[in-house]
Amino acid sequence: MLRVDDLDVWFGFPPDRVDAVKRASFSVAEGESFGLVGESGSGKSTILRAITGLIDSWSGTIEVAGQAVAGQKRDRAFHKTVQMVFQDPYASLHPRHSVDRVLSETLKLQGMGDIDSRITRLLEDVGLGQGFRFRYPHQLSGGQRQRVAIARALAAEPRLLLLDEPTSALDVSVQAEILNLLTDLRAEHGLTYVMVSHDLSVVGHMCDRLAVMRGGRIEEIMTVDQLRHGGATEDYTRHLIAASAGYERA
Amino acid sequence: MSAPLLSVKNLRVAFPTRQGVFEAVRGVSFDLGRERLGVVGESGSGKSMTGRAVLGLVRPPGKVSADKLELEGQSILNLPERQMRAIRGNRISMVMQDPKFSLNPVMKIGDQIIEAYRLHAGGAKDAARQKALEMLRAVQIRDPERVMGAYPHEVSGGMGQRIMIAMMLAPDPEILIADEPTSALDVSVRTEVLNIMDGLVRDRGMGLIFISHDLNLVAQFCDRVLIMYAGRIVETLAAKDLHNARHPYTQGLLNSLPRLDHPVERLAVLQRQDSWRDGPLEGERTETDFPGGL
Ligand SMILES: Nc1ncnc2c1ncn2[C@@H]1O[C@H](COP(=O)(O)OP(=O)(O)OP(=O)(O)O)[C@@H](O)[C@H]1O
Ligand SMILES: Nc1ncnc2c1ncn2[C@@H]1O[C@H](COP(=O)(O)OP(=O)(O)OP(=O)(O)O)[C@@H](O)[C@H]1O
Ligand SMILES: [Mg+2]
Ligand SMILES: [Mg+2]
Numbered sequence: 001m002l003r004v005d006d007l008d009v010w011f012g013f014p015p016d017r018v019d020a021v022k023r024a025s026f027s028v029a030e031g032e033s034f035g036l037v038g039e040s041g042s043g044k045s046t047i048l049r050a051i052t053g054l055i056d057s058w059s060g061t062i063e064v065a066g067q068a069v070a071g072q073k074r075d076r077a078f079h080k081t082v083q084m085v086f087q088d089p090y091a092s093l094h095p096r097h098s099v100d101r102v103l104s105e106t107l108k109l110q111g112m113g114d115i116d117s118r119i120t121r122l123l124e125d126v127g128l129g130q131g132f133r134f135r136y137p138h139q140l141s142g143g144q145r146q147r148v149a150i151a152r153a154l155a156a157e158p159r160l161l162l163l164d165e166p167t168s169a170l171d172v173s174v175q176a177e178i179l180n181l182l183t184d185l186r187a188e189h190g191l192t193y194v195m196v197s198h199d200l201s202v203v204g205h206m207c208d209r210l211a212v213m214r215g216g217r218i219e220e221i222m223t224v225d226q227l228r229h230g231g232a233t234e235d236y237t238r239h240l241i242a243a244s245a246g247y248e249r250a
Numbered sequence: 251m252s253a254p255l256l257s258v259k260n261l262r263v264a265f266p267t268r269q270g271v272f273e274a275v276r277g278v279s280f281d282l283g284r285e286r287l288g289v290v291g292e293s294g295s296g297k298s299m300t301g302r303a304v305l306g307l308v309r310p311p312g313k314v315s316a317d318k319l320e321l322e323g324q325s326i327l328n329l330p331e332r333q334m335r336a337i338r339g340n341r342i343s344m345v346m347q348d349p350k351f352s353l354n355p356v357m358k359i360g361d362q363i364i365e366a367y368r369l370h371a372g373g374a375k376d377a378a379r380q381k382a383l384e385m386l387r388a389v390q391i392r393d394p395e396r397v398m399g400a401y402p403h404e405v406s407g408g409m410g411q412r413i414m415i416a417m418m419l420a421p422d423p424e425i426l427i428a429d430e431p432t433s434a435l436d437v438s439v440r441t442e443v444l445n446i447m448d449g450l451v452r453d454r455g456m457g458l459i460f461i462s463h464d465l466n467l468v469a470q471f472c473d474r475v476l477i478m479y480a481g482r483i484v485e486t487l488a489a490k491d492l493h494n495a496r497h498p499y500t501q502g503l504l505n506s507l508p509r510l511d512h513p514v515e516r517l518a519v520l521q522r523q524d525s526w527r528d529g530p531l532e533g534e535r536t537e538t539d540f541p542g543g544l
Binding site: 011016018037038039040041044045046087088091131134138139141142143144147164165168169170171172173174175176177179180183198200201202204205227228239240243244246247248 | 293298351408409433434437463502513
């Protein structure tokens with residue numbers, strides 16, 4: 001479903017050039033759920049942004065459903081296939097558009113009918129009642145905004161969903177509901193996920209395999225089974241797993 | 251016992267909406283000492299709004315009322331904006347939940363930190379620059395020189411969070427309200443950032459309000475925890491007792507966590523009860539005490 005090969009992504013020009021992603025390669029099979037974890041600033045969001053066509057300065061291969069993409073050009077069919085939930089829901093929602101407008105525009109863009117009942121259904125799916133339908137982003141809490149962003153991505157009924165920290169702004173009860181929803185959708189429609197999270201237990205719950213990133217590179221790709229049973233080979237991964245056991249006061 | 255840093259009694263925040271008045275915060279009371287006070291609770295339960303109300307950041311048409319809202323014995327309820335601004339970012343700082351949104355998008359990060367620092371401490375620009383670099387290093391930014399010259403959209407989510415923390419700690423506040431300050435950080439960076447906050451509480455007697463949905467973290471990091479549901483505090487606990495919480499809502503929260511060592515097919519979800527909105531509160535006391543002493 002997704003193949004990324006030898007991906008380099010950079011920003012700016014020398015001497016200020018930032019190499020955000022270096023020679024990253026991975027592929028995700030149809031129906032698989034793949035995790036991206038690792039250090040803050042290691043290039044996780046950048047990989048997802050390059051896939052969706054938000055960055056033009058990259059080289060290597062990105063193939064979605066067998067189609068190679070180039071630069072920043074993505075056609076309508078691409079956005080029908082691939083949707084992304086951004087890490088920063090505030091920035092990704094238009095401040096002057098109500099929830100209703102955000103969802104109905106996405107639905108119309110994808111040529112869907114029956115907009116009214118679809119919106120009702122989407123809001124219910126993400127645990128927001130009809131009371132939220134005509135609100136604006138500034139009238140929502142952080143987690144409510146994130147759920148609108150998830151509903152918008154689901155509205156297009158994509159086959160590949162790129163999720164950047166989709167539940168890190170959510171309390172655990174809502175997180176459980178959203179994760180269950182994503183699990184159900186994958187089971188029903190064979191969706192493919194790439195999910196960035198700093199929470200190893202969330203990745204463990206949702207994913208089959210994961211890549212561990214550090215300093216722009218993929219350090220290691222492993223199965224969740226290996227993650228659970230101490231099968232990490234890189235020091236950094238082991239450190240990450242150990243640290244996620246909890247906080248101890250210095 | 252000396253007076254608390256912050257004393258809140260019967261705080262309410264209400265918004266007029268099409269469907270009538272919506273009360274986002276419904277009678278919240280707590281005292282904050284020189285401690286780490288955790289606030290957890292469902293999305294939309296009023297955690298951020300409580301923090302914003304303390305800082306006078308609730309925008310009209312929202313209305314804030316309280317029987318008492320005191321900073322070291324002095325009322326700060328609905329102060330004129332000019333006076334509130336002197337308190338904000340100086341005596342009380344808040345790390346917002348949307349860090350990148352709270353940064354000025356068209357100003358370089360370095361200039362923003364320098365400005366925040368000088369507003370409080372004055373001094374030469376050069377010294378402030380050194381201080382800014384030092385703070386960025388403290389929050390584990392690897393290449394502080396580059397980040398100083400970057401704009402907010404050029405840094406990652408977790409970097410934005412750390413920059414915001416560095417900026418809010420610059421003025422050396424008496425109280426820090428941190429709204430999900432580590433939600434985008436990987437665990438190793440998170441530990442370092444928590445150590446900084448922990449040190450400020452321990453060594454300088456700062457009061458910390460730590461809003462988070464990470465129950466395990468709150469249990470380990472904080473002294474005391476407030477559990478919010480639908481605009482009210484439904485339970486107050488010593489953090490170490492969090493796993494023995496009595497309120498069914500708190501118990502439900504604990505059960506919905508995924509665990510690496512306990513794979514399950516589906517996560518347990520909360521069956522919310524209407525009675526939680528207005529039902530009895532657990533562990534409620536009119537006077538709170540301060541573990542750690544004052
Ligand atoms: N538009 C940009 N211009 C310059 N540098 C950028 C830009 N976007 C990202 N970067 C840099 O690329 C690097 C990787 O950023 P990215 O957002 O991919 O990290 P991340 O792994 O998602 O981290 P986090 O977990 O903190 O969100 C960072 O050093 C960041 O500063
Ligand atoms: N301007 C507004 N008008 C009406 N309701 C609002 C407004 N701003 C916020 N609210 C509502 O107030 C409630 C409390 O919001 P708050 O941001 O405090 O939630 P929270 O506990 O911080 O949640 P989260 O964990 O999702 O960030 C929410 O239900 C939100 O929808
Ligand atoms: Mg990111
Ligand atoms: Mg909030």
